[in-house]
Amino acid sequence: MPVTSVMDEQSPFATFRADVEDYLRSAGLGSFTSLLEIPPSATYGHLALPLFSVTLPSSLPVVPQESLIAGVRIAGHYLNFTAKTPELALMSYRRALERGGRYACLPQERGRVIVEHTSANPLHPMHVGHARNAFLGDSIARLKAARGNKVETHFYVDDMGLQVMIAALGFERAPPMPPGEKPDHWVGFVYAVSNIMYELAQLDHMINEEPEKYSELVSRRDNLMGYAQALREKHQREFDLLSSALRGLDKDAWEKELGQTLRGMEGGDDRFKKRVEAVVKLALEGFRQTLDEAGVSFDSWDFESAMANPEELKALLAAASASPFAVTYKGTLALNCDAVAKLPNVTAELGNLGLKEIPPMVLIRSDGTSLYETRDIIYSMKKLQLADEVYNVVGAEQTLAQLQVKLALFAIGHPKASHLHHVAYEEVRLPGRKMAGRYGSYVTLDELIQTAVTMASQEIRKRNPEIDRESLEKSARSIGIGAVKYSLLSVSAQKAVEFNVTRALDFDQNSAPFMQYAAVRAKSVLRTAEERGICIPSDPRTNQLLHPLEEELVLLCSRLPDVASYAADSLHVESLASHLMTIADRFNSYYASVPIIGAPDAELRGARLALCKLVEISLESGLSLMGIQVPSEMRRKLPKNAGHESSE
RNA sequence: GGACCCGUAGCCCAGCCAGGACAGGGCGGCGGCCCUCUAAGCCGCAGAUCCGGAGUUCAAAUCUCCGCGGGUCCGCCA
Known part of the structure; x- marks a missing residue:
């Protein structure tokens, strides 16, 4: 990435540091500049050079008049530098006035950056876990922009998964959305009811097939009924209508219809696309409202279904087959990620990875349909086409999957593979309340x-x-x-x-x-x-x-x-x-x-x-830079004996 | 079985990348402060085997290794 650094784009403190480094060079200590540190307390000074491995010259040079160094003195094992704080204050003050809201960061970069974040599944409202992703991604986007980059934020919409198909099937049979309901909350309700009905159908099937597991299956069934009960309390009429509409479907009927929809999506069949779109659109409408409220905005909403484009898929598979890392794994095309990770240029970038056994990455199902990760490779290539650096804010539990996508790019010799970055974050748990999107149990x-x-x-x-x-x-x-x-x-x-x-x-x-x-x-x-x-x-x-x-x-x-x-x-x-x-x-x-x-x-x-x-x-x-605004006023609390508390 | 992340006072967190001067905050507890620009604040007190052990180093919360504890991942799911 082109990086231009100009004097006036230094922080005021960096100017002081530069003066100290110049001074050290003039004292013949130029090789120690990287040891400079900020002392634990300003009473020592404002920058310090630990002297444990340094031999000081017999006499220290005089500090140049025009430098920002106010004083140099040895204290114990440290050479302490004090800054001319009045000048630092003046510099900072003027810079702050000049740059205003942009004071906090240095625009030294000129790259194109994509931050993909949030990317919540369009199945239920966003919860606290998504919030961590959204705020982190939003802040990174703001920081990268403040660094001078041209930043685009992208939201990846998963409209291809089985779970979305379940929601879509339920949605077709669902009564109209009650007035006043928020669209994504409604989708969450319909999805949870449908999913519970689907799982119940599976359980009923298993109870017949495996009577020896009867008690275990029944207890799982009871558990589902508990979630169902909670959902019913939310929208009784709608719950009854939807659940009775779905009751007719047994396991086979569900699977037949889900399979049809999945294949229809893959083949780009408009009939099925419309079916799924109806739910997804509604969920996204709700997401937009939430994100808007939270002050998080997106430049682009990218649909996973667009990544299943047959031609791009074909091109990717061709490139993969031609790669020296192509292997046949369980009878289908895969990439030997483990070997890719051991490439010298890959190890150089990623380190030894520690992951000594990276499983192969299967690229295509035997029936010829694409997989989530395959589509993610195509999506990553699209993002890399638009930007110099791509940051994916994705949960830490997906570290291996994210790594595999990157290794796949290396495997097919993608020139920008090393510019794809996974920004991992750990999950958010709720005390005493387990969140389960599939069953409609979450704090939105x-x-x-x-x-x-x-x-x-x-x-x-x-x-x-x-x-x-x-x-x-x-x-x-x-x-x-x-x-x-x-x-x-x-x-x-x-x-x-x-x-x-x-x-x-x-x-x-x-x-x-x-x-x-x-x-x-x-x-x-x-x-x-x-x-x-x-x-x-x-x-x-x-x-x-x-x-x-x-x-x-x-x-x-x-x-x-x-x-x-x-x-x-x-x-x-x-x-x-x-x-x-x-x-x-x-x-x-x-x-x-x-x-x-x-x-x-x-x-x-x-x-x-x-x-x-x-x-x-x-x-x-x-x-x-963290997306936090300062209100124009925040009153002080009135003293106990003043004011008119009676109005409360 | 293999791998990744985390482990700092009763509780929560910073510091670890680039090892250095008494390990910083906050919550909770105790005690003070509105005559002065906003008390969502300020001041003080009490509270720490930096998970354990070994190693590297003049120097380790920080780096390395071995453990322990917690979380997570290893699907022709997404």
């Missing part, structure tokens, strides 16, 4: 957002009972949704999380509302200053900023673009979350310990206001 993202927004409204109204409806809704949305996003984004994607609604919606410290609150406070100070006719100087006397928290805030903000860039490049969104948290935390402490508008003199006041502005821009632009 819609419910979660609804709860979060309602809780946020309550908090707002507690503080500001007179607020008008429109502002209330707007603030509640950014606070509630922000809280949900932060709770999922602040934890490393590699960690499985047990989703705790109470915890996610804890609006106290270590939450989105905490950071939003800090940003809003900064805004409020700036607004108050403006109302009192105090303007922030364009040339603030930042050399007045001597308070330790002021220095710390300057350092943190000056480093933000580096942190965000790291988050973008390494895909570790949580490192950005954590840095922003620190800024918010330090600012809150600062706010409590130092008067800004009430500063003893005008110069100091101007400098503090400038710092306030820098913090505000840092927080707001940083949060926007």
Whole structure:
């Protein structure tokens, strides 16, 4: 990918670091620049060189006047460098004013990037697990864009699976959607009822065939009936109509009809396509509403059925057969992934993989129809055609499958195989409540957002009972949704999380509302200053900023673009979350310990206001990279003995 | 049987990629703070065998190996 790096696209802190590196070179220590680290406490300095393996020259050179280094001193086993924080503050402040909402990241790249994410099956509403995917993918897309890339987001619609066919069959027999029902919730209901009926038909068949397993089968049957009962409580009339319509189908009838639909889809038969489309369209309509509410948008919706195109399939199979890795496995064409993984260029990129036994990848069924993974290869090639780098945000349980797709591309000699990336995330569990989409048992993202927004409204109204409806809704949305996003984004994607609604919606410290609150406070100070006719100087006397928290805030903000860039490049969104948290935390402490508008003199006041502005821009632009908005106001809680609590 | 991810105070999480100065936060607990720009806040106290062991190193939460515990994957399913 072409990467252009210009001086002015460095972070302010990186400019300081560059000066330190120059200094080290002038001292003959140029080979140690990579050892530079940020000291655990600013009392040591702002960059440090551990000296354990370094022999210092007998005398250190004088620091050049124009550099950003304020001082160099040896402390224990470290050579500590202090930055000229006033200059760093000024640089950061000016950069922040100039770049505004784009301050937090460095646009040093010029690639075309595709982020494929969410890609929930059009069978039921999105739940918390999909939310983690959606927010992670959305944030990665925002980060990649902030890095200067041209980003497209894609949603892969699985309209080819057996489960979708089950939903489609049920849908044909289902009564009309009740008024007021959300389309994807309705699809989820129809699908779950149909699937339960299908499984019951299978069970009935097995009970006849294998009477010795009678008690086990009956208990599975009872279990299904439990789910059915819960569904019936949701829509009694519709449940009764649909279940009786499906009751006539025995196992064989189900399978006959499902098989027909599958083959029809594969062959591109319009009759069957329309049948499936009807359900899928409805589900996607619901997804769009949910995603819209959550502030997640897509540039493209890609249908899996379009990947079963016979010509592309033929071309792929031809390329695969011609590959030296083509093997016959269980009588059909497959690729020897294990051997591909041992190719020197593949090992070079993927490391040793650890996976010593990668199973062969079957490309085609004996009856000539395509497989999910085959279609995924075709889809990957399409994506690679449109972009320089492709990121697939897909659950960690699919690591092997994702790897196989990539190895298949290597096997057929695809030139961009190494540009396909799997962004893995671990699952989200719910405490005490197992989610089962197949049986209609889940906590939907819609419910979660609804709860979060309602809780946020309550908090707002507690503080500001007179607020008008429109502002209330707007603030509640950014606070509630922000809280949900932060709770999922602040934890490393590699960690499985047990989703705790109470915890996610804890609006106290270590939450989105905490950071939003800090940003809003900064805004409020700036607004108050403006109302009192105090303007922030364009040339603030930042050399007045001597308070330790002021220095710390300057350092943190000056480093933000580096942190965000790291988050973008390494895909570790949580490192950005954590840095922003620190800024918010330090600012809150600062706010409590130092008067800004009430500063003893005008110069100091101007400098503090400038710092306030820098913090505000840092927080707001940083949060926007996670898709979190800052509301325009968040009232403080009234003192116990003031206000009119009686209206509550 | 093989492989991948995770394991840090009662609970949740950061730090691990690029090993370095007393392991940072938060929740919960205890005690304080609205005369000052928003108390969704601030200050203080208590709380840690960094899962265990070995190795590499001047130096290991961080790298390597062996274990233990939890999650996941290994279909002509999607």
